[in-house]
Amino acid sequence: MSNDFYTSSILPYAAIIIKICRAYTNTQEDFEDYYQEVCLQIWRSNENFRGQSEWSTWIYRLTLNVCLTLLKKNSKHHVTSNHLPDVVAEDNRTFDDESLNHLYNAIKQLSEVDRAVILLYLEEKTYQEIAEIIGTNPNNIGVRVKRIKERLKKILDGKVN
Structure with a gap:
């Protein structure tokens, strides 16, 4: 991958790639693997971009697809749970702000698709873009976002196992 391509086509979208990868991984090693795979897939498939949507939309979609594919691939090798053990949640500090860490750990308890929806919503994407x-x-x-917010509130309030 050329430095120019990375700098011009991936780096401006690194923040959302990082957030999505963090939402689908529990360790720094997995995060790094997911991020690297996303970048590689963007580079490999950039010629497939047909311009039918914005480049940013294509990046979001590709990132989600790569993360979901890797998650499914990895779940075949490991027993997975929808609830993160407290040890994993405590060691997975993504942000300096503790409330953001708490929120992202709650987001990890959502289904794969709901995680994608709420991350895009938090990025202030329109319902059409999402x-x-x-x-x-x-x-x-709109309905899905409302239900996700209610579920997150229950998780954050400790009312969900």
């Missing part, structure tokens, strides 16, 4: 990125109907996104 629907385009995850491949669904924009009319469903």
Whole structure:
């Protein structure tokens, strides 16, 4: 991968790539593997970008697809749980702000698709953009976001196992 391509086509979107990769990994090693694989796939498939959407939308979608693919691949090798053990949650410090760490650990307890939706919502994407990125109907996104917020509130309040 050339430095120019990385600097111009990946680096401006590194923050969202990092957030998505963090939401689907529990260790620094996994995070680094996911991030590297996303960058590699962006580089490998950039010629497939047809311009039918914004480059940023394509990056979001590719990042989510890579993370979901790796998650499924890795889950075949490991027993997975929807709930992170406290030890993993405590060791997975993504942000300096403790409340953000708490929020992202709660987000990790959501389903794969719900994680994608809420991360895009937190990035202030429109319902139309979110629907385009995850491949669904924009009319469903508003309802889904409301349900995700309610579930996150329960998780953060300790009312969900």
